[in-house]
Amino acid sequence: MGVEDLQIIMAESLKSALKEISENKDATIIANGTDMMPRIRDEGLKVEKILDISALDKELSYINVDSNLIRIGAMTTVSEIGSSNVFNGSLNAFYEVVSKFGGPQIRNRATIGGNICSATSSEDFIPLLMALDASVVLQSVNGKRTLKLNNFVIGKRSVNRRNDEIMVEVQFSKPGDDYLSGFEKIGRRNILIINLINMAIVMSLKQRRVNDVRIALNRVSGKVPGRARLTEGFLNGKEIDGNIISSAREKLAEELKLSSDFRASADYRIHLAQAILEKLLNRFREGV
Numbered sequence: 364m365g366v367e368d369l370q371i372i373m374a375e376s377l378k379s380a381l382k383e384i385s386e387n388k389d390a391t392i393i394a395n396g397t398d399m400m401p402r403i404r405d406e407g408l409k410v411e412k413i414l415d416i417s418a419l420d421k422e423l424s425y426i427n428v429d430s431n432l433i434r435i436g437a438m439t440t441v442s443e444i445g446s447s448n449v450f451n452g453s454l455n456a457f458y459e460v461v462s463k464f465g466g467p468q469i470r471n472r473a474t475i476g477g478n479i480c481s482a483t484s485s486e487d488f489i490p491l492l493m494a495l496d497a498s499v500v501l502q503s504v505n506g507k508r509t510l511k512l513n514n515f516v517i518g519k520r521s522v523n524r525r526n527d528e529i530m531v532e533v534q535f536s537k538p539g540d541d542y543l544s545g546f547e548k549i550g551r552r553n554i555l556i557i558n559l560i561n562m563a564i565v566m567s568l569k570q571r572r573v574n575d576v577r578i579a580l581n582r583v584s585g586k587v588p589g590r591a592r593l594t595e596g597f598l599n600g601k602e603i604d605g606n607i608i609s610s611a612r613e614k615l616a617e618e619l620k621l622s623s624d625f626r627a628s629a630d631y632r633i634h635l636a637q638a639i640l641e642k643l644l645n646r647f648r649e650g651v
């Protein structure tokens with residue numbers, strides 16, 4: 364099948380997109396295409412029907428704060444997140460994700476909805492949003508449903524989306540002002556990194572004591588992102604010092620069930636994850 368046989372449906376509004384996807388459940392959704400286009404063009408991914416939702420930026424590009432709930436529209440780009448002041452203070456890790464994300468052209472196009480729905484271990488917003496216990500909002504012609512992100516992203520390129528649904532929003536509660544957040548990733552080069560491992564941590568420190576720590580990585584078991592619950596449990600309530608950080612590193616190695624691939628061995632990835640954990644905890648210890 365050549366490109367000339369490709370059926371492209373252009374949605375002009377959310378309402379028309381929902382109608383189209385309900386009538387064309389076999390269509391592949393494309394937002395701004397930074398993940399999909401290289402897969403079709405370079406990797407030979409076969410698609411016969413595309414629902415192009417890029418025009419939905421008029422309705423789904425927003426960052427709203429409703430009392431304590433932060434709501435980010437699915438078509439919001441990485442650049443728009445980087446230029447918003449909503450993420451100052453306890454949500455500073457958003458700016459860290461943005462500053463390490465692709466190059467300027469990609470940041471101007473890549474959407475947060477596309478990042479989540481791509482659902483690979485290369486997607487940098489997923490761990491941060493998991494550390495924030497975020498939920499996604501999915502909409503179909505029959506209405507909306509809200510799902511915790513960890514129940515939505517269930518495997519590599521596997522999400523819990525019904526084929527008549529469009530992801531319209533991601534939302535989470537803003538952590539209090541006593542919370543700190545951080546994000547780090549390590550790849551094989553410094554720019555345009557496909558990460559080997561990434562990690563986000565959100566936590567509060569009360570009199571140097573760890574409180575409500577949430578640690579999420581792009582890989583916890585195999586290639587599936589998730590929370591490092593054992594390490595979180597170990598750290599919670601402890602006064603943070605060099606010995607505790609060193610024991611937390613060991614806990615993390617205990618709970619990560621990774622596999623080796625052509626980019627890195629499992630042991631090397633675990634070593635990198637331990638290094639990031641130590642770096643972020645030391646940073647928080649110094650109050651930054």
Ligand SMILES: Cc1cc2nc3c(=O)[nH]c(=O)nc-3n(C[C@H](O)[C@H](O)[C@H](O)COP(=O)(O)OP(=O)(O)OC[C@H]3O[C@@H](n4cnc5c(N)ncnc54)[C@H](O)[C@@H]3O)c2cc1C
Binds near residue numbers: 396464479480524
């Ligand atoms: C050179 C380069 C560098 C990159 N660097 C990074 C990086 O540093 N960090 C990083 O995390 N990613 C990176 N990416 C990956 C990519 O840019 C992101 O995943 C991006 O956020 C995807 O958004 P998009 O709008 O382009 O999605 P698209 O490519 O349009 O779609 C991606 C997937 O999500 C689905 N989808 C999109 N929107 C919706 C929706 N609203 N509802 C349901 N399904 C939807 C599509 O069906 C598709 O499966 C890079 C890509 C390139 C090409």
